[in-house]
Amino acid sequence: MAEDTANHNYQRPDRGAQDWHVPLNENFARIDTDVEIKDAAENMGEYEPKAGARFLATDTRRIFMGDGEQWQEFGSVAGSASAVALDEAEGTATRMSDGTFVAEPGQLQSVIDAAATGSEFGERPVQTVRMVSGEQYDIEDTIRLQRGVRLECNGARVVPTGDFNVFELDRDTQLVDPFVDTRDMDWSSVQVVLGPEDVNKLDTRNRAWVKNAYLHGDPGSGIGLQFRGGSAPCSIQVASGTLNGFDRALDFYATGNNTDGQGDWSNGNQFWGRMQDFRIGVSMRSEGAEVSGNSVRVQAQTGDVSEWLWKMDRDPRESRDDNNYVMNGNTVIVHPWDTAAYEATNEYYSDGDRGAPFWFMGRGKRYGNSLYDLSGIYGNQYLVNNSDTPDRNGIFTAHGSFVSGTTDFETDPAYQRNESRNWHYRSRNS
Known part of the structure; x- marks a missing residue:
């Protein structure tokens, strides 16, 4: 008598046996369940989820098991990867089993383009591109993050070979852990731009976010x-x-003069972290549109070239009776370190002053702007206040009590109205 198969116990009918077709048909019924189905994930609904059946999604490398009623996700093919064709010069990129694209040096922009989903308004999943840890990427042109791409820089160091912007973020993008280095080169551009030219509005539903730069x-x-x-x-x-x-x-830069509802503003943005060795720490400037409602939380360490912790450029016009060049509602929460360094470079410092001012506010509509000093020792005399609306701006200490300026003075606690107008003595409004 013929033996059944060792692994699956498929029946082997004896030669000449009657009804030999019966066990063979039973074998075929079992084979239909036992043999793995391989197809794209989107076609899974075309197959019956028989109990014990296995489906391998060939595009995502995910594994599903049938329970008699539906396909249940079981896992993935660990370590599997596929090749993604790029242009002829750059060959192929790797797409891992979890869907992540890996961009080798020399491939970064092409892989980003290949991974782009065109997503906006959060309507589609985001595709991740990962750089190779420990590598240096010498780039020859700006890297543009396309819509629907999340770029993980993964410890890689990015160095431009010329004077151009390094990263520019379109809407619905994320830039994670970028390490960019332009030291010791004649470079004057921008390392990371949120909202480059020709990009549609960036807002809550269309993010261009940077994490841990x-x-x-x-x-x-x-x-x-x-x-x-x-x-x-x-x-x-x-x-x-x-x-x-x-x-x-x-x-924070409003590069145009369109002040309508979908104009050229830079508004409502947030940054937190630390900065050091800057000439200007926080810069706000405009070509006519509004810079408003932005907030910053930093530890600010000066350096040899430090001139201003916060500088709000002036409205360049003599007549200012409209709503152009407005800067309002901006807030900087800061612990200012080693402020004596401003004395060497700041034009408003004179020998004998207690210290140099570190916030400059140019003329124009500048109102509702606040600097919160977490060191607790600086007051309005460190603000050069040339605003057309001076009273609606100021420096606040964390405790609102004794602060020092060009001369010592005392203000009311923060929970009471601050009536001090002791701006820096060279302010237009002093």
Whole structure:
């Protein structure tokens, strides 16, 4: 008598046996369950989820098991990867079993383009691209994060080979742990731009977020991170990290003069982290549109070129009776370290002053702007206040009690009205 198969116990009918077709048909019925189904995940509904049946999604490498009623996810093919074709010069990129694209040096922009989903308004899943840890990426042009891409820099160091912006973020993008280095080169551009030219509005539903940036530039050269309003608003975006060096470490810039509801503003954005060795720590400037409602929380360490912790550029016009060049409702919460360094470079410092001012507010509509000093020792005399509406701006200490300026003075506690108008003595409003 013929034996059944060893692994699956399929029946082997004896030669000449009557009804030999019966066990064979039973074998076929079992084979239909036992043999793994391989197809794209989107086609899984075309197959019956027989109890014990196995489905391998060939595009995502995920495994599903049938329970007689539906397909239940079981796991994935560990370590499996597939090749993604790039252009002829760059060959192929690797796509891991979890769907992540791996971009080798020299492939970064092409892999980002291949992974882009075109997502906006959070309507589609985001695709992750990962750089190779421990590698240096020498890039020859700006890296543009396309819609629906999350770039994990993974410890890789990015160095531009020329003077151009390093990263520019379109809507619905995320830049995670970027390490950019432009030291010891003649470089004057922007390392990370949120809201580059020709991008639609960035807002809560269309994020361009930066997490844990690690940006290095020469003191006094270039810009670290920029919230740029231009072809559309850069609105309510979030960034964090370390900004080391630069002419302007953090830049809120309204690059156009469109002040309508979908204009060129830089507004409602947030940054938290630390900055050091900057000429200007927090920069706010405009070509006509509004810079408003932005908030910053930093530890700010000065350096040899440090001139201003916070500088709000002036409205360049003599007649200012409209709503252009407005800067209002901006807040900087800061612990200012080693402020004596401002004395060597700040034009408003004179020998005999207790210290140099570190917040400059240019003329124009500047109101509702606040600096909260977490060291608890600085007051309004460290603000050069040239605003057209001076009383609605000020420096607050954490405790609101005794503070020092060009001369010692005392203000009411923070929970009472601060009636002090002791701006820096060289202010237009002093």
